Amino acid sequence: MSAFRNLQLPSKSFALGRSFFNRTSVLARRNMSTEQKFVQAPHKLLVIPGPIEVTDEVxxxxxxxxxxxxxxxxxxxxxxxxxxTRDILYSKDAQPFLIAGSGTLGWDQVSANLVEPGENALVLHTGYFADSFADCLQTYGAKVDQIKAEVGGVVNEADVESALKAKKYKVVTVTHVDTSTAVLSNIKAIAEIVKKVSPETLVVSDAVCAVASEEIQMDAWGIDVVITASQKGLGTPPGLSIVVASQKAIKVFESRSTPVTSYYASWKKWLPIMKSYESNTASYFATPPVNLIYAYHASLTQITTGSVSLQQRFALHQAASRRIKDAAEEIGFRSVPVSEEVRANGMTALYFPEGFVASDIVPRLLKKDVVVAGGLHGAIKEKYFRIGHMGVSVIDPQRGDVDKVINALKETLAEAKASKA
Incomplete structure (x- = not known):
């Protein structure tokens, strides 16, 4: 409950553990008045690639x-x-599924509902999360092929076209931003290839680290499924699996010839629930994360109706990304993505400078109240670290989050060099 220490009430403020149950505070907690000014307790700046900082309102x-x-x-x-949710993805009729769970549950939903045992799936590999998606598909009985990019690179589009011509695939999956490498795949171009060569194949985007920080035109680009979660660009605490399926994907699900091989992830269970709630009528299969839905609603409202438009939001992410990457490279760090064209806008992955390791950099950043993430990709795990810059940290410049990250990087590397002198 420490987050409530700075809650300012219209009348006399309260301190938890002493006057918590006075009449004013009880009424305030009951009514959640928008007139109250809530400010989060002081904390270290969280700039990992999710969870991210959230606004006071959320x-x-x-x-x-x-x-x-x-x-x-x-x-x-x-x-x-x-x-x-549909609006953020520029879709008119896609079907969102908002279910308690992590982003990982999105893989299960795709694997269980859209791919029947024995069918083929093509996974485009740009890092750790493609391996995991492939593993999930195989768990549900799919026959999986992978096209692997070099570390820090993207899959060759000509190789995708050749694979689609050689075999019939039920789905093609691509990680829009692989959180292990900060590599940005061109989901629009991949979808165009699939549409041209194998239009029956479903295009599935693992966009957990892309939604709301990278532009996604779901309908216009022909993306059939977008998988994401609440704790990254959508600026909400973790715990909500968000999957958005095109009507084409829903029809594929409805026409399957075998039963869905999952209970909790089954769209047979969840589709009526989502339709019911969108009609403002409650329905039950499993208990939704009620409070998290309220938080998600607050964040979506800020994203869709705030002073910053969606297009401006994407531009701000691009600008913050360039600032951090340019500043880091200027002092001796090197980006994991092999070219500027494949660098994500919501996060950065940096190799340590020659002669330095994680223990030289990451703990020093932590002492400056900047929390970053270590390496995740198995091939380079000990050689790099990751920074997230999504949501309010880049949308609200008055917070100074981007400046704090850049200054911390400069000071940290200078201190690390001095310690080795």
């Missing part, structure tokens, strides 16, 4: 009083979330 919404998931009030909020 965190406060997460503390909404307990609500029945069957109430009409909650149904209206859930329905809004479904509609706004």
């Amino acid at each position: 965190l406060f919404a997460n503390a909404h009083p307990s609500m029945s998931h069957m109430s009409l009030d909650f149904a209206a909020v859930f329905g809004d979330c479904i509609r706004m």
